[in-house]
Amino acid sequence: MADLYEKYIWEVPVRVTHWVIALSIVTLSLTGLFIGAPKSVALVTDEFTMGWVRFTHFVAGYAFAVSVVSRIYWSFVGNEQASWREFFPWRNKKGRQDMYNVFNYYTFVSKRAPYTIGHNALAGLAYSVVFLLYIVMIITGFALYSEHAPHGFLHHIFGPVLHIFTNQGVRMTHHLIMWFLIAFAIHHVYSAWLMDIKERGGVMSSIFGGYKPVHKKD
Amino acid sequence: MGKLRKELGGCDEEGPSLSRLLEERGVSRRDFLKFCTTMSAALALPVTFAPKIAQALDEVKRPTLVWLEYQDCAADTEALLRAEHPTVAELILDILSVDYHETVMAAAGFQAEEALAKVVKEQKGKYLAVVEGSIPLKDDGIYCCVAGRTAVDTAREVCGNALATIAVGTCASFGGLPAASPNPTGAVGVREAVPGATVLNLPGCPLNADNLTAAVVYFLTFGKLPATDDQGRPLFAYGKRIHDNCERRPHFDAGQYVERWGDDGHKVGYCLYKMGCKGPETFHNCPTQRFNQKTSWPVAAGHGCAGCSQPGFWDTMTPLYQRLPNVPGFGIEHTADSIGIGVAAGTAAAFAVHGVVSAFRGKSDADTSKEEK
Ligand code: HEM
Ligand code: HEM
Ligand code: SF4
Ligand code: SF4
Numbered sequence: 283m284a285d286l287y288e289k290y291i292w293e294v295p296v297r298v299t300h301w302v303i304a305l306s307i308v309t310l311s312l313t314g315l316f317i318g319a320p321k322s323v324a325l326v327t328d329e330f331t332m333g334w335v336r337f338t339h340f341v342a343g344y345a346f347a348v349s350v351v352s353r354i355y356w357s358f359v360g361n362e363q364a365s366w367r368e369f370f371p372w373r374n375k376k377g378r379q380d381m382y383n384v385f386n387y388y389t390f391v392s393k394r395a396p397y398t399i400g401h402n403a404l405a406g407l408a409y410s411v412v413f414l415l416y417i418v419m420i421i422t423g424f425a426l427y428s429e430h431a432p433h434g435f436l437h438h439i440f441g442p443v444l445h446i447f448t449n450q451g452v453r454m455t456h457h458l459i460m461w462f463l464i465a466f467a468i469h470h471v472y473s474a475w476l477m478d479i480k481e482r483g484g485v486m487s488s489i490f491g492g493y494k495p496v497h498k499k500d
Numbered sequence: 501m502g503k504l505r506k507e508l509g510g511c512d513e514e515g516p517s518l519s520r521l522l523e524e525r526g527v528s529r530r531d532f533l534k535f536c537t538t539m540s541a542a543l544a545l546p547v548t549f550a551p552k553i554a555q556a557l558d559e560v561k562r563p564t565l566v567w568l569e570y571q572d573c574a575a576d577t578e579a580l581l582r583a584e585h586p587t588v589a590e591l592i593l594d595i596l597s598v599d600y601h602e603t604v605m606a607a608a609g610f611q612a613e614e615a616l617a618k619v620v621k622e623q624k625g626k627y628l629a630v631v632e633g634s635i636p637l638k639d640d641g642i643y644c645c646v647a648g649r650t651a652v653d654t655a656r657e658v659c660g661n662a663l664a665t666i667a668v669g670t671c672a673s674f675g676g677l678p679a680a681s682p683n684p685t686g687a688v689g690v691r692e693a694v695p696g697a698t699v700l701n702l703p704g705c706p707l708n709a710d711n712l713t714a715a716v717v718y719f720l721t722f723g724k725l726p727a728t729d730d731q732g733r734p735l736f737a738y739g740k741r742i743h744d745n746c747e748r749r750p751h752f753d754a755g756q757y758v759e760r761w762g763d764d765g766h767k768v769g770y771c772l773y774k775m776g777c778k779g780p781e782t783f784h785n786c787p788t789q790r791f792n793q794k795t796s797w798p799v800a801a802g803h804g805c806a807g808c809s810q811p812g813f814w815d816t817m818t819p820l821y822q823r824l825p826n827v828p829g830f831g832i833e834h835t836a837d838s839i840g841i842g843v844a845a846g847t848a849a850a851f852a853v854h855g856v857v858s859a860f861r862g863k864s865d866a867d868t869s870k871e872e873k
Binding site: 318319448451454457461472 | 729730735739740741744750751752753754755756757759765770773774778780781783810811812816817823824825827836837839840841843844846847848851854855858
């Protein structure tokens with residue numbers, strides 16, 4: 283292991299947005315579940331349970347939206363691992379080869395844990411889908427949010443979404459995609475753990491500190 | 501729009517003024533002013549506008565109005581007949597000169613059709629048209645014919661030549677129930693059937709007659725149609741969400757919901773959100789304007805809002821007693837949640853299995869992969 287050294291991979295904006303996004307998704311899912319199927323919790327009418335739950339949802343929603351937009355911006359100005367190119371591995375030959383290797387490893391066809399500096403290729407692919415879902419969540423979320431002020435700025439921007447897909451369609455999409463994101467989170471945390479143990483790549487701690495052990499020549 | 505005012509003033513020159521008519525019919529000045537105050541409230545105008553409305557109504561000549569009925573259930577006519585202020589007699593005989601209304605006019609057959617033709621010909625660009633019901637376009641519109649002519653044919657002629665058209669009810673505004681999937685007749689609202697016509701949409705199932713009266717009064721007072729939203733609905737009546745004016749809203753915010761019909765929460769008036777109330781996505785003034793002489797409105801009576809004044813409500817707001825629609829492509833009992841839980845649980849299960857297998861397959865040869873690199 284002498285040829286390994288700690289390389290700075292995840293820049294601060296990547297790590298900060300990762301954790302803001304992760305925490306806000308947890309918050310948004312918990313509050314969203316309550317908004318979708320509330321329990322009668324209040325004993326007296328001057329409580330404000332649903333009010334605070336919705337307020338939390340909207341604040342977390344703003345944090346989420348700002349983080350996602352920042353991360354997308356950083357994919358144009360950040361380092362190689364942060365680049366948007368990482369999210370579209372099928373664009374070049376090496377990417378396609380990497381995807382194939384990772385797929386074989388995950389499906390037990392191959393025993394070799396794939397080695398990559400940044401995301402592994404399949405993860406990159408999954409993230410591009412996840413970011414698409416993020417954007418759908420933001421658009422549908424703000425479209426629903428804008429209805430409290432039907433002549434305001436937000437409604438101006440997002441109102442057409444409600445016309446085209448109907449309010450109930452938007453609501454259901456918003457609700458359904460939450461479950462897809464939860465499914466992704468389960469897979470994601472498992473993969474990070476798997477890679478950490480099997481690849482011994484230190485990927486888990488890298489998302490906290492930014493450094494990851496890589497080979498000298500990289 | 502100032503032009504409209506002039507046109508209005510010019511129509512029906514010989515007719516007596518409104519105040520004289522009211523006098524003749526024994527309606528007191530006091531009642532008239534009370535009506536004007538009610539109208540300024542309905543229009544969300546300051547009370548100080550009441551005298552202005554009174555003056556305008558005093559001066560304006562009776563505009564001619566024709567009422568067309570197409571694919572409908574006549575509920576909007578029903579609503580109009582039950583209007584309190586003004587009573588239908590006052591509205592029809594005093595404020596408006598209704599020259600054609602299939603359901604309530606005395607004339608019939610050729611005589612009736614003649615009256616309509618006369619209005620269109622002699623008062624071109626000066627009369628008001630009201631349309632109730634949707635207009636079928638499929639197969640050249642043959643699914644709705646009156647006096648041998650298709651609805652779309654008469655609508656294009658009558659609405660196209662009118663000063664303005666008021667679409668009453670959801671069917672005339674957006675197609676409504678006849679346009680519900682699979683829309684066998686190709687039904688659409690007036691705006692779509694008569695492109696280019698000046699149309700004010702007053703959706704609702706049925707519309708609230710107070711809103712029709714208020715819209716007409718606005719028109720007579722200011723000589724133009726009221727400001728509308730992007731669906732062509734006047735803001736004074738459709739500018740706010742039901743949910744934001746609902747008297748059960750404190751229960752929503754607190755977290756007190758009706759869980760089952762007839763449970764304790766239902767008896768004390770908790771929020772109907774979980775029973776499928778569509779108030780959070782419906783724009784209408786039902787909570788403030790109410791129905792039947794302001795007696796009540798659906799949510800006050802203990803039933804959730806059905807979203808009746810939104811475009812495509814029958815297709816998009818159903819199931820009425822469920823918050824979210826069913827997921828298309830899945831069996832009808834599949835809600836977003838059962839599918840979502842399935843996806844999440846499936847993922848968890850798949851990775852649990854994967855984890856077990858991984859544990860057994862032993863260490864990966866990480867070094868080999870390094871060589872590859
Ligand atoms: C990954 C992120 C998010 C998740 C998992 C999520 C989840 C949910 C869920 C499950 C609901 C309940 C839907 C229903 O059954 O009607 C909901 C409602 C809602 N969400 Fe989100 N949401 C997210 C992001 C956002 C964002 C970015 C916004 C923007 C401010 C937002 C605004 C709303 C609004 C306005 C509602 C409706 C609340 C109401 O009608 O009272 N959400 N969300
Ligand atoms: C215990 C919690 C989590 C851990 C340990 C973790 C770990 C990681 C690691 C190590 C990476 C980068 C490595 C790679 O590319 O494979 C990563 C990236 C990512 N994670 Fe997580 N994660 C966690 C929670 C979440 C959650 C809850 C979400 C959202 C549902 C999420 C979304 C993402 C996304 C979208 C990326 C790639 C985006 C980017 O490069 O900025 N993570 N995570
Ligand atoms: S009853 Fe309906 S409109 Fe009223 S607060 Fe509850 S959800 Fe909103
Ligand atoms: S409460 Fe809802 S369904 Fe009932 S009349 Fe008003 S908008 Fe229509």
